[in-house]
Amino acid sequence: MVRKADRPRHIVETTLKLAAEGRWPYIGLRDIAAASGVSLAELHELYPSKTAILRAWADMIDAEVLASATALDPEDSPRDRLFDVLMRRFDAMQDNRTAVAAILQATCRDPLAGLCMAPGLMRSMRWMLEAADIRTGGPKGGMITRGLVGVWLATLRVWLKDDSADMAATMAALDRNLIRAERLMSLLPAGRKRPTPEAEPDTVAA
Numbered sequence: 001m002v003r004k005a006d007r008p009r010h011i012v013e014t015t016l017k018l019a020a021e022g023r024w025p026y027i028g029l030r031d032i033a034a035a036s037g038v039s040l041a042e043l044h045e046l047y048p049s050k051t052a053i054l055r056a057w058a059d060m061i062d063a064e065v066l067a068s069a070t071a072l073d074p075e076d077s078p079r080d081r082l083f084d085v086l087m088r089r090f091d092a093m094q095d096n097r098t099a100v101a102a103i104l105q106a107t108c109r110d111p112l113a114g115l116c117m118a119p120g121l122m123r124s125m126r127w128m129l130e131a132a133d134i135r136t137g138g139p140k141g142g143m144i145t146r147g148l149v150g151v152w153l154a155t156l157r158v159w160l161k162d163d164s165a166d167m168a169a170t171m172a173a174l175d176r177n178l179i180r181a182e183r184l185m186s187l188l189p190a191g192r193k194r195p196t197p198e199a200e201p202d203t204v205a206a
Helices: 004-020 029-036 040-046 050-067 078-108 111-131 138-159 168-185
Strands: none
Touching: 004 029, 004 040, 004 050, 004 078, 029 040, 029 050, 050 078, 050 111, 078 111, 078 138, 078 168, 111 138, 138 168
8 A cells, every 4th residue: 555645656657657558648547546556536636637647757857856966067068067967867767768758659649748748848948957057037048948948859869769878879969969059049058147246335535
């Protein structure tokens, strides 16, 4: 019996196991509830849709990447920092690669499902940029985030087929895609400028 506190993660992990079987379009919420050992009412209370379950998993990946962050090296370029952050994200996803492949394959056949997942992907990429100390606010930040979504999706296709132990092909693709994005659309501006204290006005003697 899974403890109540552990049920959210248990449901997510069970859903990914079902997805890895390659039947994602045919997996219903009742199937997920039955495999997870919870009632439909309990499942609905936590996750009212399959998209909500996938969003919860993405949030878990975001949290794992952010928790593994180390102190930023001032000598690293923004591109170097972002490369490190995104490779840690691929590392965190590695155990569920088969499930990700099945879900993406099904999503390509269902544009509406892809549209529903787009805001969550934008949110995740915004967090990855923040982890790399790259601004995400304002119109330019929105452009940078959308650009990173493109970089992520292009690299994801390579990762899905990368069977090497060190993910060499994925690293090469990510580096190449980041360089291309940097050149084409200034994806990676300089890191945040730290505010400097304003100089106090000179005191005029009376």
